[in-house]
Amino acid sequence: MAEQIADDYAPGNSLAAEDRASAANRDAFDRIGLRQAGLSGWPGKSGQAGAAAPETTVKVLDRSWSAPLVVGPLDAPARPGGELAVVRAAAAAGLPAVVSAFAERTFAELASAADVPLWLRTYAFQDRETARRLAGRARDAGFGALLLALGDRDDVRARRVAAPAELGAPGPFDDVRTLLRSRADWPDVAWLRSATGLPLLVAGIASATGARRALDAGADGIVVTAFDALPEIAEAVAGRCPVLLSGGLRRGADILASLASGADAVVVGRPVLDGLRAGGRAGVTEALGGLVRELTDAMAFTGAATLTDIGPDAIRTGPRPAEAAPVRAARPLRKAELHASVSDPVLDTMTFLNEITSRYPEAISFAPGRPYDGFFDSEQIFTHLRRYLNHLEEQGSSPRQVRTAMYQYGPTAGQIREIIADSLRADENIDVPAESIVVTVGAQEAMLLVLRALIRGPDDVLLVSSPCYVGITGAARLLDVAVTAVEEGEDGFSCADLEAAIRNERERGRRPRAFYVVPDHSNPSGTTMGPRVRAELLALAARHGILVLEDSPYRLVSPGRPLPTLKSLDRAHTVVHLGSFSKTVFPGARVGFVIADQPVLDDAGRTGLLADELAKIKSMVTVNTSSLSQAAVAGALLAADGMVSELNTAAAAYYGDAMRATLRELDRYLPPDRREALGVRWNEPTGGFFLTVRVPFRADNAALIHSAQDFGVIWTPMSYFHPEGGGQHGIRLSTSYLTPAQIEEGAARLARFIEARSATPEGAAP
Secondary structure (H helix, E strand, O other): OOOOOOOOOOOOOOHHHHHHHHHHHHHHHOOEEEEOOOOOOOOOOOOOOOOOOOOEEEEEOOOEOOOOOEEEEEOOOOOOOOHHHHHHHHHHOOOEEEEEEEOOOOOHHHHHHOOOOOEEEOOOOOHHHHHHOOOHHHHOOOOOOEEEEEEEEEEEOOOOOOOOOOOOOOOEOHHHHHEOOOOEEEHHHHHHEEEEOEEEEEEEOHHHHHHHHHHHOOEEEEEEHHHHHHHHHHHHHHHOOOOOEEEEOOOOHHHHHHOOOOEEEEEEEEHHHHHHHHHHHHHHHHHHHHHHHHHHHHHOOOOOOOOOOOOOOEEEEEEOOHHOOOOOOOOOOOOHHHHHHHHOHHHOOOHHHHHHHOOOOOOOOEEOOOOOOOOOOOOHHHHHHHHHHHHHHOOOOOOHHHHHHHHHOOOOOOHHHHHHHHHHHHHHHHOHHHHEEEEEEEEHHHHOOOOHHHOOOOEEEEEEEOOOOOOOHHHHHOOOOOOEEOEEEEEEOOOHHHHHHHHHHHHHHEEEEEEEEOOOOOOOOOOOOOHHHHHHHHHHHHHHHEEEEEOOOOOHHHOOOOOOOHHOOOOOEEEEEEEOOOOOHHHHOOEEEEOOOEEEEOOOOOOEHHHHHHHHHHHOOOOOOOHHHHHHHHHHHOOOOHHHHHHOOHHHHHHHHHHHHHHHHHHHOOOOOHHHHOEEEEOOOOOOOOEEOOOOOOOOOHHHHHHHHHHOEEEEEEEOOOOOOOOOOEEEEEOOOHHHHHHHHHHHHHHHHHHHHHHHHHHHOO
């Protein structure tokens, strides 16, 4: 058995080579970008638009593998039994694994754990008979290839290990280098070629000259350590043997860039070791699966249907530092050259409000739609985290697994999906499998993921109930998604108007894909959809084959029993529910989720869930939601047995009092006869954070500045929330973040502003 030294690795580990090549290769990968294929599909060079998912199968050394990945070379003292864990995970993934001549298990034991041939990482031993016997034992055990790395013996790290288990030699050795020749060089390649019939790969190649010399010495394949030299080496080899790249590979995009530069496959070490450390065989499986998923996503992005479709035109490369032009004053970027969304007023709204707030700090602001933080105690954070850690231990997680759950990235789709699913069943009567949930960075990321998945091309349309939350219209603008507004009446949303909009879009040759709505105490209008309209909307969505994007973050911060969510009434999988804990459990955690239980059928007839597709997109956006944030939210949910409504009882009562106080003070300072004379009116929500006031003048940015500067009160223009124009005479008031005293004084100031602005011609500033 190899003697284990904590967090160290014996020779044969890919880290010895990667430490030299990794920095340069990582720098090269960081200079590279991928070129996106057309948005109408990704036909590649041999596929058709809308084809099946990219095919990653590759043939190396006359054997087909599931992906162009070679696992290793690895020793496994990262944890007991690590060798077997890596071998089994690689075999299950259909990938070759490289084991060291200094393995702690015999070759026969390792080979029996895999149903695919292993590769042996061997050395230039002092006694060449040792190398011959090891090669023979590997052949007898069914190994598929040998790998010999060129270089000085001192490049092999000194480690205390046993002699090769296959030879039964005494040990351990304090410095394994005493077993090796001073240098592995070309004569060693030629000798080993003559001593074995197994295919031989030579590692450590960094130039076209070295590649040609390896072929002359009888190599059946080469492992390149310099990414920048790949194109030249591939041209020199000209298909006569497989070309593999090792060093610095961390992502699927790195793999695609390597293939585009001439590699046939890559050798991955560090991600596998990290997975092994974190979770044993399961960790290795997750690491390999993640790399393959990222590779297929990168292929789809660049339009490659198969690996043979990947060519140099798939990547964009920036200049090397040495090649960069002398530093000069760069010309300013022109805004007209940037994406059109940065010039869209909707993206300026929050910035403008923040500027006004900072410019007039003494003003009372009805603008921010955020929770009141007086309910939060800093110590609760630690209580929530401890509750979640205890939960993991109660579920049987080891200390190492608990540590991994907190410190590692975690699954892309989220690690608290079961807890969220239990909470939804208990609190909202939403019964969906955990697999249909994706945990997101707030509900805003959920919107981006859903829009990116649903909107395929320029003829696809998103319908929104207007006035509309700026987050969804802003996300649509960033993604170049066409938005059609369905205007609400004064008594709220109408299904008849939505159905007319759907028919109108189809007559124009466009495809309505989804309808976004906030059914409960909406932002910005504060309206709530009644039971009859909810039933009509679900029936309409099923009838017309569109999805409903339900965004309802204000339900559980409102007093009283809420109406059922659309998702809890959904029997036809027509509702995608966007959820958030930012208004309820822990705003700073920025944890949201999306329920996407819609079946998705691929071209091969396999059925998955829309949630699976959203997770793929998320892996290219935020990778995962903060494990620490998820833990804090999960701890709060567990402490309340999933009942967010009970957790927020006091907060909901506070917000209800704030809304009633605002309505009462408005009525006090603008009584019915006075507001009738002025032409002022407002709605009266029973919960949520917002209400809307209609005024007789243009409530634009100029009026807002006048209000903040001369009357000390800030609000939000309703025109921000009308994507097709409108709302010029409306203002939104947010009641959630103010104290009773601030509400009273703010209402008085607002009334004085409305009186003064209404008295001037056309509402102009006096």
